[in-house]
Amino acid sequence: MTIRSYYKPQGGLPSQTELLTGRAVFTDAYAVIPKGTMTDIVTSQLPFWDKTRAWVLARPLSGFAETFSQYIVEVAPGGGSTKPETDPRAQGVLFVVDGGFDLIIDGQSHKMRAGSYAYLPPACDWTVQNKSDHSTSFHWIRKAYEAIDGIDSPIAFVSDEGQADVVPMPDTNGAWTTARFVDPADMRHDMHVNIVTLQPGATIPFAETHVMEHGLYVLQGKGVYRLNQDWVEVEAGDFMWLRAFCPQACYAGGPQPFRYLLYKDVNRHMRLDR
Template identity: 60%
Template sequence: MNTYYAPEAGLPAQTALLSDRAVVTEAYTVIPRGVLRDIVTSVLPDWDGTRAWILNRPVAGGATTFAQYLMEVAPGGGSRKPEPQETVESFVFVLDGGPLTVTIDGEQHELTPGGFAYLPPKIIWTVANEGTEPARFQWIRKAYEPLAGHLPKVVVGHESDLEPAGMPGTDNKWRTTRMLPVDDLAYDMHINVVTFEPGASIPFAETHVMEHGLYVLEGKAVYRLNEDWVEVQEGDYMSLRAFCPQACYAGGPSNFRYLLYKDVNRQIML
């Protein structure tokens, strides 16, 4: 059974050292789990019993196509109007707690850890934690780029019900679970769970136009970001701007797994 890391929050002791792995550059940002503390949360309009860690927002010199949040909804909390912009699409991935009830056009879906929902723009949806434990989930938002003749549909599922695809030449030790259709131009983003077995790697420096948001669900690795090697572990977050060179080695002893966002399927408008 898969596990998904969620932060414990709180504050470190006054005796703790300040040093950590947090870094912001023009090519990438690393937000380690140790800095996801109570003091940096936000409360959002139209959300009850909820706090949010905002992991990415469009900023000059950084990733600009999306926003990403780590949400924590207390029992009885949620929102009847979670999305303030009708032109924005959303993707929700549950990490722990709940179940989280997502109601889409009047139809209820109970999402347990590993459950996900893609919400197209202009769709009517609500979210509620009707369980007895806090529900924590990743929330990715993107301004949808319309394409004539193509309309995205609601997608609801669980990542463990999907068959991951092994990357060519890796003996299935590097796998990708694709939660949105990859061959449908209606979708202008892909959301995947990427899995590396211990010792597996991305054996070249990927350098591409797609931006990334990566939330580490399990395990640890050494990640090559631009010119730097950075250690990451479950609960860490990485935001990568376009053309940031990237590669990694999975460190073990467990699998290294992360939730991955990337923007795709659209022409570059000049």
């Protein structure tokens, strides 16, 4: 049985005596944002959010990854928002990595805690309030929804990693699994946010090369990831941002499972106006 843990940024600043050498890299095919770069001075403020700061991990960039943005949001006690999303086109996923908060969707309240997951369709009425005595941290992934005539829009739902459909990848004997919150055959959804788990020593044994963009945040453990032509060592708290068609593979290392939160765009024709 996998013992789950969820890394969150620690904030602060490095000591003046530390070396400047780090693992951050930005290329034309991928980026790696290590956990050590997520300090106090690189946070952003968001409109209509109180007692809140966010680390912006990804944003649409022309010629790179263009479909999504991803934040880690930290809300202090008493903080939150009654108007969290300002773009009516945006759908969102929230995934909690620390603490908890009250999420109200269309008047219905949900108690969110570490491991909780929420899907929020565009123009959804939702609010966040941290009523606890401790800060809470969660991922917020946003994408402009691509509506299709004849296909209904998805509806809001709240789930938990423990309730997700865990699917073993073929011929891996359970060493490589994906926790899916949305049925891949559900054409209402144009993005998936899953949790991938590789047991120590497991591998993605070929260089995947495909049209989907990726955001990968390492929740637990460590591994060595093949990104384009490079092998990069990553650990809990690191974020990888992959352009479409960037070759990718990995080996899981260390005594813990290697687990990451994975974004990908799915179920739509390729746009021809870019």
